[in-house]
Amino acid sequence: MKNFTRRTFLRSAGIAVALPWLESLKPAWGAPAAEPPRRFVGLMTNQGIMPQFFFPTEAGKNYAATPYLEILKDFRDDMTVFSGVSLPGVDGGHAADMSFLTGAPGVGRGAFKNTVSLDQHAAELLGGDTRFPSLSLMIGNEPFSLSFTRNGSMIPPERDPLKLYQKLFAEDTPQAREAAKKRLKEDRSMLDNLSAQAKSLEGKVNPTDRDRVDQYLTSVRDLEKRLSKAEKWIDVPKPKTAAKAPPAGVIHSDLPALGKMILDLTRLALETDSTRFVTVPWQLASTTPNTIPGVNHNCHELTHHGNRPEKVSELRLIEESIFRTIADFLTGLRGVREQGGTLLSRTIVLMGTNMGSANAHSNDNLPAFLVGGGFKHAGHLAFDRKKNYPLSNVYVSILQRLGVQTDHFSSGTGTMRGLELA
């Protein structure tokens, strides 16, 4: 840690945030000259992005900005826009949102089974050093998360900014900490006991059914591991922040305000190294974001615009607002200095959607782009719009960039063509 003291760090960060990743670095990394960790933020909107306002015409770095990309113009050199990409075998219209980070095929089919999402996979391998291995958040009305466990269960999202703030920064009372410890201990001993019961049951059932009992057993053990990790953090003071707590009582339909609160907290969580993996979908289905001037209809209804100009322009207002929220988030990440770079240079932000055209409920030609995080950005990577290139390959690129030695994830079988690590 030469040329660098905590004080100068704090000053350069511009706000009184203490205990960033440096603090946790002591036991975990030990050695000097350690690099700041790499992080991943998965964003998506589950109502499509209107392609005509998103995709550039020209391939390469010198594309003419489209209306939505114009909003992100400050990040042009730090981002790569994809076209002609989709997730192989992922269909089902709206329902495909569950597969956005898992790539699990066949959502629209009868016997669909989801699988592990990119962030959870990364958190399993790399998420051991922070208070929260990962955070699953959302913006919108009805609970929805991009994060799924290895056997395909959705990890419930935190969607209340105040609760998230408290989770990240509010210190529990000593009594509450004691009670929590006692509770964790009790639960762990109970889980031990349940493991034993499941094991004895395993011996009694026939082979096909053993799998299911084993799934129960694994779940109990996973939970036990999580509880024991959580236990270690009870007495570690939470980071301090100068940021004020968000107000109580969220208005879920106030997308711009809610989006800002959730993404500000996402930035603070990364900055204080409370976590390194975050997912934040916009779940817009039944939301009427009427704080955006000119919007009076619910998002889902608007996506069925049937190409009526007035509906299209109303929907465009919502989508532009989302892009502005993302631009603000990226600006925030760039504003945090971190060991010669910025938080953005160590954070990979992926944004995309599950439907190429919500009007048709089609799941090909997905609008998507990648920002930040140590890539040689390539402007606009244009793939075949008739025969799509797997978006899941960018998941492999992301994993490699995060430090996972792998050449596949989900349906991805290699890194994304044309996107090199920097």
Next chain:
Amino acid sequence: MKRFLVLTLCLLGAAPEPQEKPAPASAHAGSLKQFLGKHCMDCHDADSKKGELDLSALAERMDSLDTFSMWVKIHDRVQGGEMPPAKKAQPSDGDRSSFLKALDLDLAAAISARQKRDGRAELRRLNRVELENTLKDLLGLPGLRIKESLPEDGKSHGFDRLASALDISFVHVDAYLSVLDKVFNDALCPFPEKPPVFTFRYKLFENNNHEGREADGWVGRAVKEGLAFGLIGMKRDETFRMEGPYKVIDDEPKSTALGIFRNEEADFRFDLNAIRPVVTGIHKLRVSGYSVAWDGKQIVPTPRHGAISFGVYSRNEHYGTVGLPPNKAAVAEVTAWCERGGTGAHGPDDHLKFVPASVDKLRGRLPGPAPGLAIEWVEIEGPIYEEWPPPSHRALFGDLPVKVWTREMGPLPRQQEWPFRHAGPFPKDIYGERGDKRPLVCVASSNPKADADRLLHHFLRRAFRRPVTDADLGIYRTLVAARMAKGEAFQDAMIAAYRMALASPEFLLLQEPPGRLTDHALAQRLSYFLWSSMPDEALFALADTGELGKPDVLRAQTERMLQDPKGKRFVENFLGEWLNLRDISATQPDTNLYPEFMPWHGEAMVLESQAYFSELLKNDLGVSRFVKSDFAMLNEPLAELYGIKDVHGWEIRKVSLPEGHPRAGGFLTQGGVLKVTANGTTTSPVKRGAFVMERIMGIVPTPPPPGAGSIEPDVRGAVTVRQQLDQHRANPVCAGCHQKMDGYGFALESYDVIGVFRDKYRAMGSGLDKIVNGRKVGYHLGLPVDCAGTLPDGRAFKDAVGIRNLLAANPERLAKAFIGQLLVYATGGELTFADRSAVDTIVQHASAKGQGIRTLVHEVIQSETFRNK
């Protein structure tokens, strides 16, 4: 044909164990090989792989269920005459039938060997509906609501009852544990004596908050926006006004009711800030009111009934909807389990609200004629307990008394936690805001060891739904003893044991040993089928004595269970999955295109289909009623929507219909089915066709190939979905499947996304001079609907009436499909090839008895398929 085909059996995911002999080769491998080589390999070999099918790569051994189902597919294509395709040389009838016969035998042998060893149904966990019901019944907590706190369940083969849809992860176990904390808190008995019943009547328009100085905020807002005002009977009260945002001023003559109208931008739900249950339990919620109309200048009589719903909507709790008559007040009542609480503890949104369900979608400030509701007062009465200590205490502690705690009784056990409740205007919260003025209480046991043994035995038997073993008892007895030795109160130690039991695999997993079900396993299967919950004492007793398995006893129990109030869970849950009625609110009809649609219609549509199915079940009416009927089950809002006169009030009742009436098509012409198969803006014959094909006809459609593309709906009126689809069908790749399903969908094109009959499509844009629900409609009539089509077998129909006659003429097909759905739902096992003959047998048995729905349910329960794992 490069390889030798061996039809054998293997388990999904389980490698054959070495000591087992390799499965015998197919008895007919030679003849199968010959047939495939002669008729199929030209197109389906490794080089051509038409339709992605490479028969040479089809496993030599059937190493997975996938391979097995591939063989079933081959069987069905050959049997249906689809393969080899018509333009290729055809096998002789003799060749075809001997191939099928051989394959039949091999497939049946393979699957029956598998079933003998492992059973049809796989071990699965309770889904969240079943878990909630089981906890309700096990703990005597009729109002328990935990479903929403648990992860959503998956679906497989159309139902949330198959192992493959019911994964378990740490997220589940974590959620179970936190749910159980709430459950046990609810189950504790907070007082030695029954609490008094509190009654409070609240006039919405009076100042009730802040010591009578203010009215609820929404009243002020609504009055300010011109969406609410005081009424004296059927006249507007001119002296009624707001002073500032909260204070109501009402000079003589005083208002008798608050008239409520609203527009689509206004908040839908109205707080009942003043109404806050003091003690959790059953409450009566009453409302006195009537429906009115506003003509733009004054209140005018209306012919229409109104409706009002109650619930805590921030927690997704809907307590019920009741009707209010036109023009003259009447009292209506909803009975609901209400939790103590109110504003404060759970955030600003967490209290009882009501929704004037019949009032909606007014644009602007009361323009023309508009429906409204006049509310005189709302009242809450409760908690109503028939016995004390409450049933939940008895479930956990039997006859042990609850006493005021004293030091001599040992350590103080955990007390029931109460949510914060604002003192508010309700006069007598005698327990304090946090309930801290309650006495400290304790379950008194004079012989904890003996009591623990007895109570654990009783509890575990019910929770595990089988006789308790010494080993079971040992685990839990040890836990109680260890905790008490550490100084914990008896009551707390017992709760800890119960909590572990309810997180254990014995409780959460539905276990059935392979082979014929034991009487206890049968009781369990029966109760989860008909009650979505655990068996009751009567079933336990019959299982204990080994009587339950006797056909006549089983029949009598089935009757008893269907007649029991819990029997309605079968109707709700089976229809919720079978007809997708759980998705009723998944889409919001476009307000411009479908201004008739009101929030109450969705709920009424579900009630309609449930009532219809109940009516068929009650009277043992035949399966042809699924598609053709001479009656419908309607209430006023639905009748109005469907254009049927003289049905008044919110209650659903039987309405006779003439032959050929647009609504006389059974489930196919019910709003619920038509709504869940559309997207809120447009209908898709493909989606509806696939639904009818799978759910009603029992044929699972093949999913579209990758890259099949989809149709961009166009609501500008330039082109119909049918014209677009005809283009799609011109592609031979698409035609094969679409020919099988689109016909059903075309017939239903006569019904729009909210189930209203149409002969022209509605297209966006003004043009039609018509006011609906107080606003000018935002559509004009576009292209005509063409609903003629052909069934897969080539029979043609002209319209929705035509198709219903064709479908109803083949009740056997409908019965088979229905039995298939029942079997999947009842057993949690997917329908396989081997079940086909079982289904045939059930149909045969039922045919002799008239093939009514109730008969079919009985025959399913009596069948070997139901009675074996």
